[in-house]
Amino acid sequence: MERESMAFDVVIVGAGPAGLSAACRLMQLAKKSEKDLSVCVIEKGAEVGSHIVSGALFEPRSLNELFPDWQSLGAPLNTQVQDDKVYWLSNQYNQLCIPSMLVPSPLHNEGNFIISLGELCRWLAQQAEALGVSIFPGFAAAELFFNNSDAVAGVMTTDMGRDKQGNEKPGFQPGIILEAKYTLIAEGSRGHLGKAVTERFELDKGKAPQHYAIGLKELWEIPTEQHQKGLVVHTAGWPLNQTHTSGGGFMYHLGENLVSVGLVVDLNYQHPYLSPFDEFQQMKHHPVFASMLDGGERLSYGARAITKGGLHALPEQSFPGGLLIGCDAGTLNSVKIKGSHTAMKSGMLAAEAVFSELAAHRSHTSPDYHALFDNSWLKEELFEARHFTSQVHRLGTFLGGAIATLEFNVLKRSLFSFRDDTPDYQTLNTTNRVEPLSYPKPDGKLSFDRASSVFLSTVKHDENQPCHLILQDKELPIKVHLDKYAEPSQRYCPAGVYEVVESGGQKRFQINAGNCIHCKTCDIKDPSQNIVWTPPEGGSGPNYNGM
Template sequence: MAFDVVIVGAGPAGLSAACRLKQLASDQNQPLTVCVVEKGAEVGAHILSGAIFEHRALDELFPDWERMDAPLHVAVNDDQFCYLTNQYNAVTLEAPFIPSSLENIGNFVVSLGNVCRWLAQQAEQLGVEVFPGFPACEVLYDDKQRVCGVATQDMGRDKAGNPKAEFAAGIELHAKYTIFAEGARGHLGKQLIKEFHLDSGKQPQHYALGIKELWEIPADNHHPGKVIHGVGWPLSNTHSHGGSFLYHLDNQQVAVGLIVDLNYHNPYLSPFDEFQQMKHHPLFAQHLQGGTRIAYGARAIAKGGLSSLPRQQFPGGVLIGCDAGTLNMAKIKGSHTAMKSGMLAAEAVFDELILAHEQTAPPYDRKFKDSWLYEELHDTRNFGAEIHKFGNVIGGAMATLEQNWLSKYWRWTMKDDEPDHACLDPLSRHQPIDYPKPDGVLSFDKASSVYLSGTQHEENQPCHLKLADPTLPITQHLSQYGEPSQRYCPAGVYEIIEVDGEKQFQINAANCVHCKTCDIKDPSQNITWVTPEGGGGPSYPNM
């Protein structure tokens, strides 16, 4: 199948690019075929974010979004930032003592999945073809090594890779330009960065793991628009970085979660168990009391900022949104930046199409440098490195000083050059962490959590978690790090089991929620995440 533009991923970046392309084509009365392929069974099925939504990019894309019934219904009206000193106490920090980027009044508490479903409706009304359940598994190149489209995943292969009775081959989608918007640590984006050396001269991309639950709480405990962010305990116990959040949405729902930076050193650390422990802190427990957990999910977050942002254009396409790493971690927001990135990419690609060009490198970089997106990322470029190098207290104070008082004079850029996977220490440097057993009221186990994610995969298909060296987890990682995948995976995908007295590494691929943490944190970079059959993975309703 041939299109003018193929977009990989129906998240905020990809759908904004699709909508903007069709708007430009309509404005200039130009015929333009655009298609979006999405690996989830439906648009929004794999979308997970906090989410506090800044509507600046949406204002540009659809100025009448309020009249168009966009799912932005709950404005932030109570914004609280706390330092959790221990498991019982917290100190609320006032505005002068926290970075200005963390202020949220004027933003909205949303389900990003529902925002994407709404964007997909707008895209289809503009004439975009949206194909959920079709994961792009391969980049296609022409004879000059320019990107000319993608191929979708085969359906109906067994575990050995042999065709089953219901086998259906993937489809080649040819395009004059291809836009990649797969989200953080995109499978194809990772290949493109390597193929075209897009990260040359850049610091490594840095990531965090975000774990989130959706709760339904009693009406008398519900305060729509209330927002709480926290740092400190429990991650401070292991000198790790990250932050907690709790947002009151509509319909008596609360989103609660923990973001764990993946540059942590302690191999005994389990982000999942840190999160379950966090919910027992009185700051969060008081909001969840009497409630029912209704959804669970996890996703990696690209948080390196401007210093880690690769060159985004290449012959035949553009890398956008979290696939490139446009999230502004200083704001803990990436939806508006992803949307703007997609809109800029659409404009760059459309300029080339008007000139009757094909497979050139679109002039994205020039448009990016002239945009508020670049200005915003530049102004907060040091935030992540300050926290990583100096911790939440000193690093946070530096970020506050830089943003609130010295922004006009702060000229230098701080770098963080150690990749996340290289930060893990040997077991010998740390003591095991004794996590409390879940009580089934506020804290839970992984099995029940994965069940609430709606995750499903066809069991008899090739494993989508590839090991470069299948022996490495047992021969090296077990003695050095206690095979950390057992703990960093938030879905119980990896296990060490005994068979006939010998230890074996087991992959429960059907549990995978597509968070990509294993692809990022494995200390030997031995695990590569690839796309499973279309429609597999989590099924998030309102995440």
């Protein structure tokens, strides 16, 4: 098939904090050196920010470097942290407020801001466009484009207008090839191009397996008398401690009576009946959350995988023709529970590495990102936090957190070395080793069902398009997983995409692809790695507002 093509110096896949920061830095360097540079950012969401969901607590360190005058430029950092509390929830009724001195120092939030990361990305996009960057929302990258030297030479976008069988519908438009001297892959956690380039160039050779969590979030408007602007609350323990699962809850008070509330569940959990969505709904009934949310209105819902393996699992980020950056690589600081500022810094370093190659009239080489990374505060941050994820996986949230407090607050060095070499998909127990879990029915006031939650994500897919969730073995969910694990996708998916339905006495596996909010959890947690997430048509998926 003949496809149109467009050529750029740099193509960036993903308009998140890493991709947009890279774009801005590239154009700043070009302007300073008086060089012409063409930079293109493509974004699979219908708009910049429409697929962005994060807590989000924001450390402005990278933004200070990228735009020192961000305040006068109107960056949406409007709510500075005023109070910072951490609770251990021992059960569904009780809690212990942990003194600040017993909280790992990286988790302290003085000087940080409570933000909507989607709004920040929209602002970064405006700055990028003002600098001359071309941004194309609604374009999903289907696959990488390689040159004759096996270097990445750009990407091809998805076809638009195919039916479920793959046939061309009226108005069909083939994907276009975006050629590039360098390609930066910044899709966010568990990006499909990131997976492909890592496998092709063995970027993770000798590294620990990557680890992930799923973060679920809701945005609420609450009564004025219950709102405490600038309050940050983190929790650990109940309900996750009932199944020895690591993770924790959060509640951040923004301006205008808004509250972000959510739960992060590590995807190395073992109980096959565990449902991160239902754990989150149950958590909101604890007095720590209910006292704030009672009488409020839920405005939005979303979920997203989080890459949190840290330095042990960080792949080689440079490859022939480009770089893997941000959460697609895994630059989150797991102790701080923050990844936006580190994603931005990785994008800025990538821009500097690529610009050096372009300035020397080179193309499709492996940019020397590693030297810049090794001499940066980003490497220093990730090095200090290198053991935390494995530590919590091996010892649990309480003991792992206690050791982290001792190391960061007292010793100022690592006391123990930890590395978790078990991939998240290999950790599930079989159903014959556990008792089923039961969750209380949602009350429609604090807790809700999946259907009403997905509605609030304003997810949209053309139903008559090829299913973007690929089963490598279509029989495996019923023939193998149903007996061994009670088919866990029914529970780990936060959007009701996967169901086991019965008709005529026969059970079958059903995929409701139109519900998908692109969290990528299925691609990570499926115990046989049987589900492969691929991008649907550009513009599909959730349309988050204020998340």
